[in-house]
Amino acid sequence: MADIDPFEGSQPMPKIVAVSLQQAGHLYNFLAGDRAxxxxxxxxxxxxxxTRVGTVEIEPHEPAVTIDLSSLRPVIRIASDNDFQAERETLSREAYARRLCVERIREGRIQMKLVSADYTFDARKVVFYFVAEGRVDFRDLVRDLANTLRVRVEMKQIGARDETKVTGGMGPCGRELCCSSWLRDFEAVTVKMAREQGLALNPSRLAGMCGRLKCCLRYEYASYVELKRALPNVGKRVQCVKGDGRVVRQNVLKQTVLIQREEEGGVVVEATLEDLVASRPQ
Known part of the structure; x- marks a missing residue:
């Protein structure tokens, strides 16, 4: 009896492609089909x-086993000149919709700030994104805009970080903001990350253009946590070739500690890991 190849005649694994719908936007997976x-x-x-025109960010590849392919939609087609023309017309509609919405907000004295207007590719719906301190009753505004624009209108409230991502700007480092240039998703940033890196807990220095903690606080956080594992904690008594004492400070990047000696009036000395008795090979 001949052996049967279990893979004979089986369909190849479908490939997916990651597409962004805006600059530095979130990546969405789509089925690539046979397109190169x-x-x-x-x-x-x-x-x-x-329907939207997007940009391929990650070329077709085999999906991870955790991705549910049944929930993914296929790429419709490569954008044509007609699609680009429609995209330009959409941008023009969005500019008009923004101006109109700002006027209506001002006339109605509504406590909200418009961030952007986003038309669908078929021009049947427009979504207005705004920021506000609390809940806003915008029902009259939606009806007014829908009657004027003759499309379906939605209003979505977003946070300060999303607003800054859309508007853009320059950071205190002198570079374009990470969120508007390359950072695709926001991750949690905490004061603990600043504390682990020995930064002064000064709100004006730790806050970004959005008023929230800077996203860059988490970039080196994992490295600091890893480097600090090799150093004795502040307050710990250690034995050192330069004199025994207690650790009063860590220099994480230099991989040294400052030790206040128990003798000679509490003189502070800097010691490397090799200077610590417990760290030297026996």
Whole structure:
């Protein structure tokens, strides 16, 4: 009896492609099909907000086993000249919709700040993104905009970080803001990250342009945590070739500690890990 190859006649694994719908935006997975898509290529896709022109960020590849392929939609096609023309018309509609909405907000004295207007590719719906201190009653505003624009209108409240991502700007480092240039998703940033890196807990120094903690506080956080594991904690008594004492400070990047000696009037000396008795090979 001949052996049967269990993979004979089986279908190849479908490939997926990661697409962004805006600059430095979140990456969405789509089924690539048989298309040989390249990074930077513009494609037409069906998103939750409707048909959109997106940019290929990660070329077709085999998906991870944790991805549910049944929930993914296929890439419709590579964007054509007609699609680019439609995209330009959409941008023009969005500019008009923004101006109109700002006027209506000002006339109605509504306590909200418009951030952007986003039309779907088929121009049947427009979503207005805004920021506000609390809940806002915008029902009259929606009806007014829908009657004027003759499309379906939605209003979505976003946070300060999302607002800054859309508006952009320059950070105190002199570079374009990370969130508007390359950072695709926001991750949690805590004061603990600043404390672990020995930064002064000064709100004006730790806050970004959005008024929240700077995203860059988490970039080196993992490295600091790893480097601090090799150093004795502040307050710990250690034996050292330069004199026994207690650790009063850690120099994480230099991988040294400052020790206040128990003798000679509490003189503070700097010691490396090799200077500590417990760290030397026996």
């Amino acid at each position: 898509l390249r990074r930077g290529e513009r494609v037409l896709v069906e998103s939750e907000a409707g």
